[in-house]
Amino acid sequence: MTLSATPPPDVISQTENTMVLSMGPQHPSTHGVLQIVLEIDSENVVKADPEIGYLHTGIEKSAEGLFWTQAQTVIERMDYLAPSSNALCYALAVERLLGITDRIPQRAQTIRVLTAELTRIASHCVWLGTHGIDLGAISVFFYCFDLRENILDLQEATGGARMHPNYVRVGGLNGDLPEGLLARLDALIEKIPGRLRELRGLLQANPIFQDRTIDIGTLSPEEAVQWNVTGPSLRASGIAYDVRKAFPYCGYETYDFDVPTRTEGDAYARFLVRLDEMDQSIRLIEQARRRLDTPGPVMIDDPKVALPPKETIALSMEALIHHFKLISEGFRVPPGDVYHSVESPRGELGYYIVSNGENKPYRIRTRPPSLYNLQALKGIAPGNLIADLVVMIGSLDPVFGEVDR
Amino acid sequence: MAVSPGHFMLARLDDVARWAQSSSVWPLTMGLACCAIEMMTVTSSEYDIARLGSEVFRSSPRQADLMIVSGRVAQKMGPVVKRLYDQMADPKWVISMGACASSGGIFDNYAVIQGVDTIIPVDVYVPGCPPTPDGLLYAVNLIQQQIRAGGRGGILARA
Numbered sequence: 001m002t003l004s005a006t007p008p009p010d011v012i013s014q015t016e017n018t019m020v021l022s023m024g025p026q027h028p029s030t031h032g033v034l035q036i037v038l039e040i041d042s043e044n045v046v047k048a049d050p051e052i053g054y055l056h057t058g059i060e061k062s063a064e065g066l067f068w069t070q071a072q073t074v075i076e077r078m079d080y081l082a083p084s085s086n087a088l089c090y091a092l093a094v095e096r097l098l099g100i101t102d103r104i105p106q107r108a109q110t111i112r113v114l115t116a117e118l119t120r121i122a123s124h125c126v127w128l129g130t131h132g133i134d135l136g137a138i139s140v141f142f143y144c145f146d147l148r149e150n151i152l153d154l155q156e157a158t159g160g161a162r163m164h165p166n167y168v169r170v171g172g173l174n175g176d177l178p179e180g181l182l183a184r185l186d187a188l189i190e191k192i193p194g195r196l197r198e199l200r201g202l203l204q205a206n207p208i209f210q211d212r213t214i215d216i217g218t219l220s221p222e223e224a225v226q227w228n229v230t231g232p233s234l235r236a237s238g239i240a241y242d243v244r245k246a247f248p249y250c251g252y253e254t255y256d257f258d259v260p261t262r263t264e265g266d267a268y269a270r271f272l273v274r275l276d277e278m279d280q281s282i283r284l285i286e287q288a289r290r291r292l293d294t295p296g297p298v299m300i301d302d303p304k305v306a307l308p309p310k311e312t313i314a315l316s317m318e319a320l321i322h323h324f325k326l327i328s329e330g331f332r333v334p335p336g337d338v339y340h341s342v343e344s345p346r347g348e349l350g351y352y353i354v355s356n357g358e359n360k361p362y363r364i365r366t367r368p369p370s371l372y373n374l375q376a377l378k379g380i381a382p383g384n385l386i387a388d389l390v391v392m393i394g395s396l397d398p399v400f401g402e403v404d405r
Numbered sequence: 406m407a408v409s410p411g412h413f414m415l416a417r418l419d420d421v422a423r424w425a426q427s428s429s430v431w432p433l434t435m436g437l438a439c440c441a442i443e444m445m446t447v448t449s450s451e452y453d454i455a456r457l458g459s460e461v462f463r464s465s466p467r468q469a470d471l472m473i474v475s476g477r478v479a480q481k482m483g484p485v486v487k488r489l490y491d492q493m494a495d496p497k498w499v500i501s502m503g504a505c506a507s508s509g510g511i512f513d514n515y516a517v518i519q520g521v522d523t524i525i526p527v528d529v530y531v532p533g534c535p536p537t538p539d540g541l542l543y544a545v546n547l548i549q550q551q552i553r554a555g556g557r558g559g560i561l562a563r564a
Contacts, residue, residue: 058516080439145449
């Protein structure tokens with residue numbers, strides 16, 4: 001495999017037979033505010049230049065002005081389809097800076113795995129639903145969003161919000177699972193595999209869907225690595241790189257699961273990999289569920305990081321002081337820098353965090369998987385029809401909150 | 406009421422026209438950020454915005470009546486939102502969905518426009534980060550009530 005990438009030039013050079021067309025930023029199939037500057041020769045794409053930044057929110061800058069715990073609120077809003085993955089990655093990175101990684105309670109780690117995998121299914125549901133709509137299979141959307149709704153209900157029960165629960169915190173979790181949630185989870189675990197089979201049945205053998213996706217947007221393993229593609233899009237090209245296996249976190253090494261791969265590298269392979277991934281997520285959820293029967297703490301026992309239990313505040317002067325300090329000025333993180341990554345539904349999501357010893361982050365740099373996956377579009381789009389461009393964008397599953405931040 | 410041939414109904418033309426218009430407020434397909442996912446959710450079977458007659462999301466601003474500003478409006482997106490609003494045919498309504506669109510929300514920084522009402526007029530603000538789909542349905546309901554009451558933008562509007 002050669003790694004000498006020669007990316008195509010950035011400037012659109014219009015020749016006599018071609019025209020330049022702007023697709024987006026308001027377009028039903030660009031999955032957000034993506035603009036693609038297209039050079040087309042009749043219906044054929046000669047060059048496609050993704051123009052990003054229409055959702056630039058300054059999240060990294062905003063986070064620098066917030067306490068370490070508060071920063072998580074804005075960070076969850078980067079990848080809004082998988083907020084818990086963002087929160088998890090950030091929490092793990094800060095925990096490493098604090099040097100408390102080994103002291104996180106086991107139950108908290110298990111619930112983290114549970115939320116991360118539930119989030120993955122919910123996120124893939126949105127991807128599949130919108131991908132289906134792009135291709136004219138509208139009913140898929142309703143099946144997917146119904147399943148997602150069930151998962152969001154659980155999410156709402158844990159954190160109080162449907163989409164951004166802010167449940168995973170530095171040091172553990174916001175609180176233990178609410179009463180009755182495990183019973184609802186059991187019911188959902190029974191329901192999901194059947195639902196996933198239904199989704200498969202709707203599309204996998206559908207000749208129209210196959211016609212639209214097979215051999216479209218093919219990424220060879222070399223290209224995928226050159227474009228820095230990660231996640232399901234990389235695994236569909238035959239490279240079994242998964243952060244959960246390569247650099248396990250939250251005890252993923254103790255779970256039994258496979259990393260589904262395909263070798264074709266086209267949009268159909270990416271579709272199949274994501275479907276297989278959802279099946280693996282269910283396996284992980286089942287295993288995590290079995291470990292949750294024994295109660296235990298879900299927050300680190302460290303008054304410098306975690307809020308003291310509410311009932312101790314009225315009784316202990318020390319607890320009151322810790323509570324006041326944590327609320328009014330947060331905790332301090334020793335100087336240093338750290339890079340930590342997790343497998344988000346879109347690929348390797350990483351945070352590079354620099355601390356100068358203050359109660360606020362000095363710098364947070366994100367490695368958003370969507371951004372790197374999206375740049376592959378430039379490589380795979382030329383030579384295809386405009387209609388296929390929609391398939392390619394959908395199959396790369398970009399989320400623009402994360403691309404633009 | 407059983408309807409059979411020969412029956413007829415009496416109504417004021419104003420009311421019938423306003424009822425018809427309020428029952429077909431078509432939104433523009435314009436997703437910005439997190440709220441856009443909840444905007445998609447209102448079309449799903451659980452919330453089903455089709456009950457209000459607003460399930461027809463139009464991708465062309467020329468065919469849309471309602472702009473749902475679903476999420477934070479970045480400085481780079483501001484001119485685009487304004488242009489889309491200008492391209493919509495009258496009468497038109499705007500829902501500012503979520504904290505970011507209404508006021509900048511938690512993103513009080515260089516990148517986010519502090520409220521979409523600084524660039525286009527807004528009829529209904531929906532609080533939340535993001536608002537629940539029920540919140541958005543209620544906002545569409547308020548627009549309908551506004552039209553039925555002969556408010557701004559409605560057919561035969563009193564104002």
